[in-house]
Amino acid sequence: MNRSYEIMFIVRPDVEEADLDKLIEGLTGNIVSGGGEVKAAEKMGRRRLAYTVRKFNDGFYVLLHVLAEGGLITEIERRLRVQEQVIKFITVRMDEEEKRLAKVKALRDSKVKRSALPAVEAVAEAPAAAEPAAAV
Amino acid sequence: MNMADETTSTPSTEVQTTSTPRPAGPRPPRPAGAPGGAGGRKFFRRKKVCKFCTEKIDAISYRDVRLLQGFVAERGKIVPRRLTGVCTRHQRKLSQAIKQSRNIALLPFAARY
Structure with missing residues (x-):
C-alpha cells in the first residue's frame, strides 16, 4: 500500500547548483525504480539554519512529496544518511493528516450549505444558524 | 460569544452596579470567564480564544x-x-509541528543568547 510522505532534507551550502539537481534526480530515480512516485520536488532555496549542523550555518532546503511504501522510505532514508552532501533530513507521513483535513473540509462545506439556504427565506434565523458553525 | 463582549466593561462600572440596589427584573448576565463573588480581582482579563x-x-x-x-x-x-489561549487539540498539533520544525533546523532548540 502506497502512502504519502514528505521528505525534507538540507544539502550543504558549498555544493554547486548542478550537483544539487543531480542529487535530486538521483533520489527521484531511486524512488521510481523502487516502485514509488515523486509527486513534486521543490527546491526551497538557501536558508539560514536555526542552529549549527555539521559546522554549517546555512544550507539548501529541498522538499520531496513522495508516494511510496514504508520499505522504500527506509531505503531512501538510508541513502540520505550515506550521502555526504545531505546534512539533515526529516520524513513526515502525510496521508493520515490529509485524510483528516479532507474530513474537516467536507464537514465545513456541509455546514456552509445548510446556513446559506434558510438565509434566503428568513434573515433573522441566519445568524443563529451561523453561530454554531463559527463555534466549531 | 456575546457574553465575552459584555464582560469587557471596566471594573469601576461593575463595582457601581453591584453596590446600588438592583432593580427588580431579569438579572444581568454574569461575566463568563471571571470568577464570580467578592471582587478580589484588580483587573479583568479578557478570555483568550484559540487562534x-x-x-x-x-x-x-x-x-x-x-x-x-x-x-x-x-x-x-x-x-x-495558558498564555496563548490555544485549545488543547490545536496545542497538541502545534507542539508536534514545532518539534518537527526543530528537527530540520527551521526552529532552534535553544536560541543562542
Whole structure:
C-alpha cells in the first residue's frame, strides 16, 4: 500500500547548483525504480539554519512529496544518511493528516450549505444558524 | 460569544452596579470567564480564544515557520496554552509541528543568547 510522505532534507551550502539537481534526480530515480512516485520536488532555496549542523550555518532546503511504501522510505532514508552532501533530513507521513483535513473540509462545506439556504427565506434565523458553525 | 463582549466593561462600572440596589427584573448576565463573588480581582482579563479555531487554520505544518514562530518564546521554548489561549487539540498539533520544525533546523532548540 502506497502512502504519502514528505521528505525534507538540507544539502550543504558549498555544493554547486548542478550537483544539487543531480542529487535530486538521483533520489527521484531511486524512488521510481523502487516502485514509488515523486509527486513534486521543490527546491526551497538557501536558508539560514536555526542552529549549527555539521559546522554549517546555512544550507539548501529541498522538499520531496513522495508516494511510496514504508520499505522504500527506509531505503531512501538510508541513502540520505550515506550521502555526504545531505546534512539533515526529516520524513513526515502525510496521508493520515490529509485524510483528516479532507474530513474537516467536507464537514465545513456541509455546514456552509445548510446556513446559506434558510438565509434566503428568513434573515433573522441566519445568524443563529451561523453561530454554531463559527463555534466549531 | 456575546457574553465575552459584555464582560469587557471596566471594573469601576461593575463595582457601581453591584453596590446600588438592583432593580427588580431579569438579572444581568454574569461575566463568563471571571470568577464570580467578592471582587478580589484588580483587573479583568479578557478570555483568550484559540487562534486556529477562530481563523479556521486546519493544517499546522512544520514548514510554516512564520506561524510557528508566534508560539515559541524568545529562547525557543514552546509557549504554554495558558498564555496563548490555544485549545488543547490545536496545542497538541502545534507542539508536534514545532518539534518537527526543530528537527530540520527551521526552529532552534535553544536560541543562542
